[in-house]
Amino acid sequence: MSFQFNWPFSTEDNFYPKVTSLLTDALNKGAKPPIIVDDIIVKDLNFGTKPPELEILEIGDLADDRFRGVFKLTYNGNAFMTLQTLIEANPLNIYSHLTPSFTNPKFLAANSSLKIPLTITLSDIKLSGIVILVFSKAKGATLVFRNDPLESIKTSSTFDSIPAIARLIQSQIENQLRLLFREELPAIIHKLSQRWTPNGNAAVATNAKSSAEKDAKNGGSPSSPRVKPVTLAEVNPDLPMLSPTNMVQLNLLGQAQQTLSLHTPAISDAICRSMVERHNTEEDKDDDDLSSIIMRSRRNIKSGKVRRHRKVINLRKAEPEKEVAAPSYSEDVKADVAAYHRNLIQKQTMKS
Amino acid sequence: MRSYLEHILGSFYAATGWNVDNHYANLTASSRDLLDFELPSGFILNVSSLPTGSSASSGTLKNLGGVVDGAISYFYSSPQNILLENKLRSESVDLTDFLCGYHQLHLPEPAEDPVYREMWRGGRRVDSKYSLLYGKLYLPGNTLESMLIRQFTPTDQIVVSAVSDKRIQNGGALMAQLQHNSGRWCSEMIYSSHEALLGFRGLYNFSVDSHLPELPSGIASIPGLSASSLLFQPQQSWFSAGGEIYYGALNKAAGVSIGLRYATTSSLVGTPTTTTFTLNPVMGQMSVAYAVQASTSTSFASRFDFNAFSYESNLTLGFELWKNKNSRDEIDDFIVSAPAITDRSGDQSEAKTETPETLQPEVTAEGADTTQPISMIDDSVWKIRVATDSPSVRLLWEGRIKAFLFSVGADISLHRDQGMKTFGLELQYAA
Numbered sequence: 001m002s003f004q005f006n007w008p009f010s011t012e013d014n015f016y017p018k019v020t021s022l023l024t025d026a027l028n029k030g031a032k033p034p035i036i037v038d039d040i041i042v043k044d045l046n047f048g049t050k051p052p053e054l055e056i057l058e059i060g061d062l063a064d065d066r067f068r069g070v071f072k073l074t075y076n077g078n079a080f081m082t083l084q085t086l087i088e089a090n091p092l093n094i095y096s097h098l099t100p101s102f103t104n105p106k107f108l109a110a111n112s113s114l115k116i117p118l119t120i121t122l123s124d125i126k127l128s129g130i131v132i133l134v135f136s137k138a139k140g141a142t143l144v145f146r147n148d149p150l151e152s153i154k155t156s157s158t159f160d161s162i163p164a165i166a167r168l169i170q171s172q173i174e175n176q177l178r179l180l181f182r183e184e185l186p187a188i189i190h191k192l193s194q195r196w197t198p199n200g201n202a203a204v205a206t207n208a209k210s211s212a213e214k215d216a217k218n219g220g221s222p223s224s225p226r227v228k229p230v231t232l233a234e235v236n237p238d239l240p241m242l243s244p245t246n247m248v249q250l251n252l253l254g255q256a257q258q259t260l261s262l263h264t265p266a267i268s269d270a271i272c273r274s275m276v277e278r279h280n281t282e283e284d285k286d287d288d289d290l291s292s293i294i295m296r297s298r299r300n301i302k303s304g305k306v307r308r309h310r311k312v313i314n315l316r317k318a319e320p321e322k323e324v325a326a327p328s329y330s331e332d333v334k335a336d337v338a339a340y341h342r343n344l345i346q347k348q349t350m351k352s
Numbered sequence: 353m354r355s356y357l358e359h360i361l362g363s364f365y366a367a368t369g370w371n372v373d374n375h376y377a378n379l380t381a382s383s384r385d386l387l388d389f390e391l392p393s394g395f396i397l398n399v400s401s402l403p404t405g406s407s408a409s410s411g412t413l414k415n416l417g418g419v420v421d422g423a424i425s426y427f428y429s430s431p432q433n434i435l436l437e438n439k440l441r442s443e444s445v446d447l448t449d450f451l452c453g454y455h456q457l458h459l460p461e462p463a464e465d466p467v468y469r470e471m472w473r474g475g476r477r478v479d480s481k482y483s484l485l486y487g488k489l490y491l492p493g494n495t496l497e498s499m500l501i502r503q504f505t506p507t508d509q510i511v512v513s514a515v516s517d518k519r520i521q522n523g524g525a526l527m528a529q530l531q532h533n534s535g536r537w538c539s540e541m542i543y544s545s546h547e548a549l550l551g552f553r554g555l556y557n558f559s560v561d562s563h564l565p566e567l568p569s570g571i572a573s574i575p576g577l578s579a580s581s582l583l584f585q586p587q588q589s590w591f592s593a594g595g596e597i598y599y600g601a602l603n604k605a606a607g608v609s610i611g612l613r614y615a616t617t618s619s620l621v622g623t624p625t626t627t628t629f630t631l632n633p634v635m636g637q638m639s640v641a642y643a644v645q646a647s648t649s650t651s652f653a654s655r656f657d658f659n660a661f662s663y664e665s666n667l668t669l670g671f672e673l674w675k676n677k678n679s680r681d682e683i684d685d686f687i688v689s690a691p692a693i694t695d696r697s698g699d700q701s702e703a704k705t706e707t708p709e710t711l712q713p714e715v716t717a718e719g720a721d722t723t724q725p726i727s728m729i730d731d732s733v734w735k736i737r738v739a740t741d742s743p744s745v746r747l748l749w750e751g752r753i754k755a756f757l758f759s760v761g762a763d764i765s766l767h768r769d770q771g772m773k774t775f776g777l778e779l780q781y782a783a
Binding site (some may be wrong): 089090091092094095098099102103104105106107108109110111112113115116125277 | 376377379380492497513515517520525526527529544545546547549551582596597598600603604605606607608611630631632634635636637639657659661663664749
């Protein structure tokens, strides 16, 4: 089986400006190091002439309108990108931002800032990594990197004559790019692929129309599209919502609390918190002990459903019906026990 | 508004005779107080007390966007004959000094002879060096700040400040400053453990005497005549020059700057003005500032920054207005006689229900010697600042209402759709 790439995909007129604006937003999203004092703007972007090479490792799902697979992606082409930003040239200025304020010697003018424009060209990008590629006609396409794909990159900037600064810029840019590949690229490609899905086309059309209207209102100020976060279910819709192994472990854990056994099954990378029912939202309405009443009312006031008012809580209530024959405990313990039993019954019915 | 730490530090320096204006870091203090005033962010409540003359404590509660922070701090000064003064008590407040008005610079005086600090008892020397200890604990965040000031002689002192916080690399940082301050020359050597920064700062005042002038021979035999009473014309203006140089050993950072200042004092002769010029030759940054106290209730300041390499420039203008509610009545009362004034102002305060007004006449025994005008207690101050590099106006109102010091600040943007960027309120109470 082979792939035919239509590379570079410049079929749309609006493609390069849209990618440029998406990439600019992605680069400026996180916290910038104090040496970069201005937004990072993508000035020039070119996808080159050589397409990436995909090697199939595993195909998970193949149908008329759906496609999912695990691939090995290598790229050795001649794509390049030019970025423009302002950097701070006074190292004492960066020092005064990083040092704790109480032990900051009060510089008078030695920490004045000097901003220098910087232009970087990234070229000779070598990528090699394992990627999960999902395409669905209804939802669009996206890809997620399993590992860090960036092998090497060549940066040339206006500071090439000063090797120390050039090395510093190289390391900072590489870090930003690695972050970009792991976190922002799936969302960007998903957003870009919306144009090929029937729903996506309509969404893109309405987006373009509304953004054009907004531009006309604002007098021409461009508004870049917000990138919607992508969930794992959208990437891989065939995996079940709940993992069977986890459910078995949870059942064992729940059952372990019924006996006095000292062995508790452990779930890796998870924290076990007992009395979770107290914070369970559907069953909160039945809890009538003081702490959950207070928590519930605070939550309601915070979410704006109820205005802050004086509430009288009558602690003396009639005895509820005894669902389980038990010795006389206090009210809140009884409510806890009842809730726990209800939860357990629910779990049993879900399992069966 | 100054924090309680700065207030206690000012009181300690005044009690030990240390001139803070002589430091190179305070070269532009007058224009900085008028142009770079800080706005409170969120809601801050500060309650402090000075139970004895040697110890003080203060608690702060902050609410910023739903996040509540708090801090408690303690001060201790030794020996017992150094009395810290709490100027914030409602009976004796000099708001002009505390609310960072135009900072009146005083002519640097020669330091006292170290002989006067010795205490002898039974043939043995029992005095201890003047020192101040300070600690502050931020409660939810577990950050601890501490400071120690120790004066070896009236002209030498060391300031060690440290902060401990797990978010800082190596768990914390420490900074030590060794300062030498005589009337004419003030130098500081600085070491900071964050990036191992070494620094040196120096300031020299021209035409200022480090020692008391000597009497010419022949006049010394007349009893009761001293050198100070011969100086009928106290110096009205002086010129200072200074510089600083830093080197960071770990991050190979270096910086240098030089500064010049020409200050005039005494509103009896003209308006007090301060002109400063600072230059960073490596980065090419020049800054000229001019601050003037136009009358007892208004001050103006302006500053122009210019960078010779990047051609960036910035003009900042600041204005301050003191609102004096009962100035007219009290001027007439004062002319009558000095003791009668306190009774009069006491009656007036009972008549008013909103703001108790007190007047503290600064009449000393030698009334003619003081070059300062009689200070009037002003009720509140408005500060406003505009700059060309930011499209917003900074407004601050500070005042005293019923023994609480209020500070309300807002940053209002001049763009039509942006509105108020920050708004804050700070309350301070000191017993």
